[in-house]
Amino acid sequence: MRIVGKNIARFFAKPEQSLLVDVIKLNNRNKNISLDKARDVIDGKLLEPKLAELGTTSVQIERKLKEQFPAAKKEIENIFLNLNSVAGISARPKGSVSIITKLEREFLHGAPIKSFDDAYKIVRDGIGDRILLKPLPELSSKEIKKMLQEFKLDGRELSKKEMQILEKYVYNHPMSKDEMRMGFPIFEKFSRPLIEKQTQQAVDYISLGIIKDRMNKGLSIAEIKEKGLLSEELLQKLQTEDIKPINFSLINNYRGEFGLPTFTNGQLQQIERAAGGNITIISRPDVLDFDKYPKEYLDKMKKCIRQSGYRTCQGNIVHQNGANGECQFRDIFTNNFAEYEHIAYDLRMGKNTLGPLFDDYKKEISKLSDAKYEKYTEYLQQCYNYYNRKSLGLPAKKPSLPKGFNKILSEDNMKKLHDANELRLKDLGKNFTQHFEDVA
């Protein structure tokens, strides 16, 4: 290896993905780093030697995460993999290119980086775990009818108009935006038993894991009983099963404008009770059945919800070995769609790390006016809702690409591009080894 210009070289961490590093510091395991925004940033960009310093730290963080990864992965698998409702778990340590992107963005937004530890703390999703939930069996028309007949809204019968809208929602008939706005809160309450059927086991073991973690820090069974932190059934499990601890600090319940949540409000309440104030929940206050904030203000803000309908429940966790991680819960259908849904958003935001196969798609996306792009993201939101309905066993009609859009933008084509790109990357990775190249 020959290095041009001081000690800086380009480190290829993955095929087609590289970052600048200081090779001497890397070889000497020198973890010193100190960035100063006033000194090291010009025209909104980090100076090259400092970028190499950040690159070095990113590679060092990647190496640390790789060491922490096996135990962290095992920890999550021990808790969730054997549950009947879990289809599988995928996990990965974050790579150095992704780490430097995050560090640079956060530093430019004001996060201080004066040491390796500062940088490590910023990478809150260092270990990414995805718990994939099984879909529910498709509901028969008889089962749906029974559910509709027995459904009560806050303990009362539905009016004729409310029932008509709910039926439209349940059977996935076309609806106007106004009908959707009116019907969505009812549909959400109607769907709660289905959501809970799909995710309750995961929620129970999150709650139990949180309690076990607190017990390791001094919480007693007597306190759990006295404060009512767990239901009788879970308390029984806690005392008879080998429960593994889990340390969640924050849960983010993402969903689109008319998207059902991954965990219901009642399930979040269960987790909050178990955590006893040690967990922060980030969620949408506009979908609660009471006004927490002035309604007019929230209505104004609604336009800022990510229009694609991105939907997941994710929590920041600190693994038992100290590794920072992000644990996501999704059904498998939603997860498959989420793998490629984000490409439109990424391209629109100017990220171009998707490879040459996406060039034609990119051209089409860049041609869309803002109004047309908004319409396109509504289509993506409908796709999210379609896969979610399917996973809950509800009637679901696959949305078609609205008229006036090039077929290249269809969901089917996005999937094809994504799959082809995965194969291409797999191919490139076959003979790839991480290496340094000169900086010309």
Add this chain to the structure above:
Amino acid sequence: MIKYDIKKINNKNIYFRPRLKMNISQELDKMITTVKARVEREIPDKGFFRSFAENFENKDSKLFGKYIAMSVERDELRDGEALLKLSVLHPNLPVDASNLLVAGNRKKILDYMNKENFKDEVENTVLKLSNSLKNTKF
């Protein structure tokens, strides 16, 4: 008399507890008083009740958050119980960060709110929630 080792006192080990500005502190007092009265009045021993909240707009530019709210949410799993929560609304997004303060029946919530250090806990939680919103993207 307590003796201090002056050599050990330097800028590194003196901890300045961040405090909220006076006007927020007063608003919090008002909010706590109103919520307390509503808990007394609106949480029944048993049966359905509507969840409720009180809020005020944050005008301190140093605190990240548009509104601060204290809510009493009906416990969906236990009859006659509620969750007392504190929340801070993101300044630009329709998302908020919430933290549970206490869960239980009317008496338990009121006892908790009457604790001597309750206001301190509320202030600390507001600061914590405001910080957690800074990293939120939606």
